[in-house]
Amino acid sequence: MSNRVPGFARSDNFKTQFHILSIKEIIASRRTSKVLAKSPLEADFDQALLESLVNAAAYAPFHYMAANSHREKLSDNAPEPWRIYILNRTICRQLRKWLIGRNDKTKVAEMLAAADMLLQVTWCPTTADEPAGNAEPDGFDATQTNMEHIAATAAAIQNMILTATEHEIPNYWSSGGSLRERETFDLLGIPHDEILLGSVFFFPRNADQNQNVTMFPGKMRERRSFDRTWCHRIEGLNMNSSSKSTAQKVTTTVRMGRNSKVSME
Numbered sequence: 001m002s003n004r005v006p007g008f009a010r011s012d013n014f015k016t017q018f019h020i021l022s023i024k025e026i027i028a029s030r031r032t033s034k035v036l037a038k039s040p041l042e043a044d045f046d047q048a049l050l051e052s053l054v055n056a057a058a059y060a061p062f063h064y065m066a067a068n069s070h071r072e073k074l075s076d077n078a079p080e081p082w083r084i085y086i087l088n089r090t091i092c093r094q095l096r097k098w099l100i101g102r103n104d105k106t107k108v109a110e111m112l113a114a115a116d117m118l119l120q121v122t123w124c125p126t127t128a129d130e131p132a133g134n135a136e137p138d139g140f141d142a143t144q145t146n147m148e149h150i151a152a153t154a155a156a157i158q159n160m161i162l163t164a165t166e167h168e169i170p171n172y173w174s175s176g177g178s179l180r181e182r183e184t185f186d187l188l189g190i191p192h193d194e195i196l197l198g199s200v201f202f203f204p205r206n207a208d209q210n211q212n213v214t215m216f217p218g219k220m221r222e223r224r225s226f227d228r229t230w231c232h233r234i235e236g237l238n239m240n241s242s243s244k245s246t247a248q249k250v251t252t253t254v255r256m257g258r259n260s261k262v263s264m265e
């Protein structure tokens, strides 16, 4: 039986030519790298390899199908709850110009000057009482289905940034800032009934040797704890617990706005 994985073609002598990182090594070496440039970089990177990172998303776990209103927009009615929009280097540079033209003073423009690829990764909220197409912009119900749609989409992003790490491609999962605004969605043709989970930047491999860029790590990088205090071993069962069930159903509907404004109904 072939052990070839679709979407990850490799020559047979690849393993002998390169040190293949184990999955543990890849997980441990993944890190946020924000690469900023004042003017567009003349990068020369294999766009096909970059775009192949998206194939890794296809293997992410997902529990529920996206709602019909989302699926029917795809030619094969694909069930996955995530959507990925690929912006190649040329489009990144055009988007940078557009943001500068709008007087955007954030670092996003500088990252778009350095990026070889940006992925706008959205998820498809399921709305109980109305077709998703008519839903409030960026609003979603705090249901288990939606929680799991977000979780699946996060797994898809993690798959892609781990694959980028394997290829030594610096990457950065960002909340998006101006890239999550309605005008940017319109500019890129992203439907309003999808919600951005991440603007994921991929930068040139040799960025750390380039004099024309500045690089920053993630804010929480040094705060990471390895003591596993967030991990609890269950030592026994609490048979005398007064609560009937520890698994409580979420009944509150929370509408979360595009800029994280939360309102409770």
Ligand SMILES: Cc1cc2nc3c(=O)[nH]c(=O)nc-3n(C[C@H](O)[C@H](O)[C@H](O)COP(=O)(O)O)c2cc1C
Binding pocket: 030, 031, 032, 033, 173, 174, 175, 176, 177, 197, 198, 217, 218, 219, 220, 221
């Ligand atoms: C959902 C999500 C959104 C993030 N958004 C931002 C962001 O908007 N700005 C930022 O500086 N870092 C963002 N990060 C990256 C974190 O800052 C980074 O993961 C953290 O600092 C730990 O660093 P490391 O990724 O190098 O381990 C985001 C990470 C996640 C998972």
